[in-house]
Amino acid sequence: MRNRTTIFAMFLALICLLFTAVHGKTTSPTLIVKGQPDLVVSKITVTPTGEGKNKVTIAYTVKNIGKVPSGKSVSNLSLKGNKSKSFRRQIAPLKPGESIFTTVDYYMATREAIQIKVSADYLNNVTEANERNNENAMRFGFSIPVGRGGKSN
16 A cells, blocks of 8 residues: 555656646645544634624634544634734644534624634644645625615615
């Protein structure tokens, strides 16, 4: 089995070299390695809480879709809108298929739209099967009420 893996890796390297020679560009294929953890942000939700004027709860789920348990990691939730803010959370080791649900409360400006980005293994503490699938993102904003700041029909 090891010889097959070595031959396959050499084949991929040869393909990359040929691609570079023909197109003049470099490429880096994603190689999925079995037998490693793989942390992803499987879901992000934003829920207005009804408490206070513009309080929302941002929730996200970090899941290990790999074949073996992960070590400890750190997730990062970054918000970019009228201002930028980040929230880091310690993530305990996750078994294969296991996930952890995390929430953050945030107060938004009335007409603010925010870009939300979550990284599952922000500090790269865990060597994973796929290092390119650690992030998920979305946009959220309150709609502008009719009759305020513009004409209403």
